[in-house]
Amino acid sequence: MVNKTAHNKTKRRDIMSLIMLLGIVGLLNFIGFFVFKRFDLTSEKRYTLAESTRKLLNEVEDVVFLKIYLHGNLNPSFTRLKNETKELLDVFRSHANGNIEYEFINVNENANKEEITNLERQLYEKGIVPEQVIEANNEKTSQSLIWPGALVTYKNREVAWQIYKRQVGIDEEVSINNSVQELEYGLTNIIRKIQRQKLQEVSFIEGHGESDTLKQFDFMHSLAEYYTVNRIEINGKLSALKDASAIVITKPDSAFTDKDKFIIDQYVMNGGKVLWLVDPVMMDMDTFRLKGFTLGFSRGLNIEDMLFKYGVRVNPVLIQDLQCGRVPVNIGFKKGQPNFQLFPWLYTALVLPDQSHPIVKNLDLIKMDYVSTIDTVKAEGIKKTVLLRSSKYTKVQPTPCRISLGMVQNKPREEQFRNSYQTLAVLLEGEFNSVVEYRLPAVLLNDPKFKYLDHGKPTKMIVVADGDIASNEIQFKTGSVLPLGYDKYTQQTFANKNFLLNCVNYLLDDEGLLQLRT
Structure with missing residues (x-):
């Protein structure tokens, strides 16, 4: 009887201990939901959120809900990406x-x-791009289609977040x-x-021979992750730019009319x-591609005075x-086929930013083709x-000039490159004065409906002496767009896109995005 009583007491004690343990675990989970922290254990501080991210999250007023489709039969690489995504979401929460x-x-x-097919169609239409994963082992090769993205909802709005983006020329x-x-960066931006x-x-x-949408596709597409992006032809219309927060003028090849110039000027004066x-x-x-040489002349755009x-x-x-950079040159024929080799091409400057300004902080080399200088x-x-x-070893070539592919045969002499550190891009900030000041007829100046400013509101602009910096290459066999900054000859991706995104972010006061990207 004594043994039975002792056994019952022990059993009750074990049950109570189990209940207490479960209660403690539940309490810790409850507390952890609100105070979860992921400590920084690496020198890269990858687990420490940027100040701008913390500020954004602290101001979230309602539930942001994510349906994440990076799940299922994943290989180790995508499993890692899934786990990292989950951990970051817990930190954000x-x-x-x-x-x-x-x-x-x-x-x-x-x-x-049928329901799987319908769901896949919906995901694709909403902007999530699938990924074909091929795995090979000793016995067989398997293929699977995964959807490495998420649909994010907030109140009555929904956007797609592409978690994984395959990069051309880079392995999985x-x-x-x-x-x-x-x-x-991606989650914060979403x-x-x-x-x-x-x-x-x-x-x-557009309207002055600017680069078309296809040549700027990657830049425009990347900007569309943050802003509403469109193309506008001014065509002398005074209200053409009234809704624009910023305008981009890329590689115009013909002169601006005085009226278009006036409209841009007054757009600047108004901030x-x-x-x-x-x-x-x-x-x-x-001509250069066909004959291996061309001529360079000064291009009058009628914006020089502006x-x-x-x-x-x-x-x-x-x-x-x-x-x-480098350019392929056919040095002869081998077994009836052209024999191309890469040679240094002095007109493709690889520019390393000085890192002192947020726009260029931590950026890698930027590729600039046929770039000019700025004073x-x-x-x-x-x-x-x-x-x-530019680099320490730079030479300035006046125009008119001849540009020939044959120059690769001559080894450049360092002592000829003495025009060091030429300015290629400049940020301007302040209250600008109008370029059309004193040029307007009295009938316009005295018209009460005509709002003309000769001195502007505080604003900023960036001038880059290279229109090709925003141009992506096209893969002609497939018609696909290569990433902006990607060099198909060296299979290297330069920092052109991040530089341009940083420029627009800075102009539009999105310095939180700058902080994340750098």
Whole structure:
């Protein structure tokens, strides 16, 4: 009897201990939901959120819900990306007072094939791009289709988030690593985007021979992750730019009319932001590709006086830089086939930013083809910041000039490259003076309906002496667009896209995005 009583007491004690243990675990889980922290255990501080991210999350007013389709039969690389995504979401949730919720969904778990097809079609139409994963082992090769993205909802709005982005010329493992590194940036941007009732508008100007949409596809597509992006032809219409938060002028090849110039000028006077990507030298590249040489001439765009008034002069010259890219040249035929080898091409400058300004902080080399130089000139009240310079070993070539592929046969002599550190891109900030001051007829100046400003509101603009900096290559066999900054000859991706995105982010005061990207 005593043994039975003791046994019952022990049993009750064990049950009570179990209940207490479960209670403690539940309490810790409850507390952890709100105070979860992921400590920084690495020198890279990958687990420490940026200040701008913490501020954004602290201001989230309602639940942001993510349906994540990176789930199911994943290989180790994508499993790692999934786990990293989940960990980051938990960190975000802890800083957002629990207003981040998520679930992982396996697209293929439904037994109904028709429903799977319908779901896949919906995901694709909403902007999630699938990925074909091929795995090979000793016995067989297997293929599977995964959907490495998420649908994010906030109140009555929904946007797609592509978690994994395959990069041309880069293997899967490196692309996974890059996607992991960009998780905080991507998730922060999605939350920021979905919270905004109205996105700022970035307008690409056309009508003066500017680069077309296909040549700027990657730049425009990347900007569309943050802003409303469109193309506008001014065509003398006074209200053409009234909705634009910033305008981009990329590689115009014909002169601006005085009326279009006036409209841009008054846009600036009213606080409008401009990214100028200008080629002051005209070359026939079709002739160059066909014959191996071309001529370079000064290109009159009728904006030279405008830029001068704002504080810069873009010079109709070309630079040759010993820190340069490479170009394929046929050195003869081998077994009846052309034998191409890569040679240094002095007209492709590889520019390393000086890192001192947020726009260029931590950026890698930037590829600039047939780039010209910029002089800063006196403009009262305008702050000028040089963003990009050529290398120490630079030579300035005046126009008119001859550009020949045959120059690769001659080894350049270092002592000829003495025009060191030429200015290639400049940030201008302040209150600009109008370029059309004193030029307007009295009938306009005295018209009460005509609002003309001869002195502007505070604003900023960036001038880059290279229109090709925003141009992506096209893969002609497939018609696909190569990433902006990708060099198909060396299979290296330069920092052109990040530089240009940083420029627009800075112009539009999105310095939180700058902080994340750098």
